[in-house]
Amino acid sequence: MHPTTYNAKAYSAASATSRLASTKIKRRDPTDRDVQIEILFCGICHSDLHQVRNEWSGVMPTVYPCVPGHEIVGRVTKVGTAVSKFKPGDLAAVGCMVDSDGTCPECRAGLEQFCPNLTLTYNFPDKHLGGVTYGGYSENIVVDERFVLRVPSNLKLAGAAPLLCAGITTYSPIRRAGVTKDKKVGVVGLGGLGHMAVKFAHAFGAHVVVFTTSPNKKDDALRLGADEIVVSRNADEMKKHTGSFDFILDAVAADHDINAYISQLRRDGNITLVGAPEKPLAVSAFSLIMPRRSLSGSAIGGIAETQEMLDFCGKHNITADVEVIPIQKVNEAYQRLLKSDVKFRFSIDMASLKSE
Numbered sequence: 001m002h003p004t005t006y007n008a009k010a011y012s013a014a015s016a017t018s019r020l021a022s023t024k025i026k027r028r029d030p031t032d033r034d035v036q037i038e039i040l041f042c043g044i045c046h047s048d049l050h051q052v053r054n055e056w057s058g059v060m061p062t063v064y065p066c067v068p069g070h071e072i073v074g075r076v077t078k079v080g081t082a083v084s085k086f087k088p089g090d091l092a093a094v095g096c097m098v099d100s101d102g103t104c105p106e107c108r109a110g111l112e113q114f115c116p117n118l119t120l121t122y123n124f125p126d127k128h129l130g131g132v133t134y135g136g137y138s139e140n141i142v143v144d145e146r147f148v149l150r151v152p153s154n155l156k157l158a159g160a161a162p163l164l165c166a167g168i169t170t171y172s173p174i175r176r177a178g179v180t181k182d183k184k185v186g187v188v189g190l191g192g193l194g195h196m197a198v199k200f201a202h203a204f205g206a207h208v209v210v211f212t213t214s215p216n217k218k219d220d221a222l223r224l225g226a227d228e229i230v231v232s233r234n235a236d237e238m239k240k241h242t243g244s245f246d247f248i249l250d251a252v253a254a255d256h257d258i259n260a261y262i263s264q265l266r267r268d269g270n271i272t273l274v275g276a277p278e279k280p281l282a283v284s285a286f287s288l289i290m291p292r293r294s295l296s297g298s299a300i301g302g303i304a305e306t307q308e309m310l311d312f313c314g315k316h317n318i319t320a321d322v323e324v325i326p327i328q329k330v331n332e333a334y335q336r337l338l339k340s341d342v343k344f345r346f347s348i349d350m351a352s353l354k355s356e
């Protein structure tokens, strides 16, 4: 039986070529285990843009209308009778996932992001209402409490929102790679994800080198915690670090020559892809086999690790550097994202949706 529903304001795209525009969507009335959250800020992840434009059609084709947004912070407005961790008035956050089976080996290992019965926050089959899930470009959202995170009270909310995707997606592989003070770490692409990677790798004490295509981001990179900056379009600068990195995180959203970064690794060094460009990357076998380097991937992080990351950010006062925009500027923001023209994350002030 479907639960009862109510209407919520949102911004959606009607097709891969449409602008995002004001709309109304249905949300379920909170069931026993649900938390209803008034959304205060929602970050704009490049994944929102990929999906709105159906650039991942081979893996997860977009169902329209599409309401993106998976970097959500807000205030709890209502809870179901069985909810124990949240009460109205609490700060709360939601990331890329809203449900999983909770019983499979991945869920039991705290890796809900790999659950075969995972539900992503938007553009995924909605088990409650049919159709697909709708994300955070909306005035509110209703989520099972198992997928609702706590936000440390000292963090500024506009900058905390991007932690829910850009934060966990970089924190998780950096932790997994064992980044500490003796390690040399590269970050490729100083966008939303990349700038969080710099903050985390720096916080763990590593020597951090940023590879950027944007010379105008140099000063910012140093301020964020980078020790050195390489402008990747400058061949001489690229040669300087060849064969010297323990770990590189590649957070580039577009097609690029990954071999140029693989060759920066030392023996047994690892490069992890978190960027998810539309087209396949061409990997040279030789850049991996000599000298025994590895290439891997990583997807967000589990719920427990996301809470760990948020608590770490609370303790060290880490948030994303954001440009706060009203929802009415979202299409312009997408255009600028394509030009790498944001320092370093757009965060939508959802109060702006009230006037729609």
Ligand SMILES: NC(=O)c1ccc[n+]([C@@H]2O[C@H](COP(=O)([O-])OP(=O)(O)OC[C@H]3O[C@@H](n4cnc5c(N)ncnc54)[C@H](OP(=O)(O)O)[C@@H]3O)[C@@H](O)[C@H]2O)c1
Residues within 6 Å of the ligand: 044, 045, 046, 047, 048, 050, 165, 166, 169, 188, 189, 190, 191, 192, 193, 194, 211, 212, 213, 214, 217, 251, 252, 253, 254, 255, 256, 273, 274, 275, 276, 277, 298, 299, 300, 337, 338, 340, 344
């Ligand atoms: N694995 C996951 O779980 C996960 C989670 C979230 C996002 N993602 C993916 O990660 C990627 C990055 O997301 P984001 O939100 O951080 O995007 P973003 O803010 O647009 O940052 C991407 C950065 O890539 C660099 N770049 C862009 N075009 C480039 C090109 N042609 N050649 C080389 N570098 C280029 C730019 O940095 P510079 O200006 O410094 O060169 C840009 O700022 C996206 O593909 C997104 O879908 C994956």
Ligand SMILES: [Zn+2]
Residues within 6 Å of the ligand: 045, 046, 047, 048, 070, 096, 165, 166
């Ligand atoms: Zn994201």
Ligand SMILES: [Zn+2]
Residues within 6 Å of the ligand: 100, 101, 102, 103, 104, 105, 106, 107, 108, 112, 114, 115, 116, 117
């Ligand atoms: Zn599972």
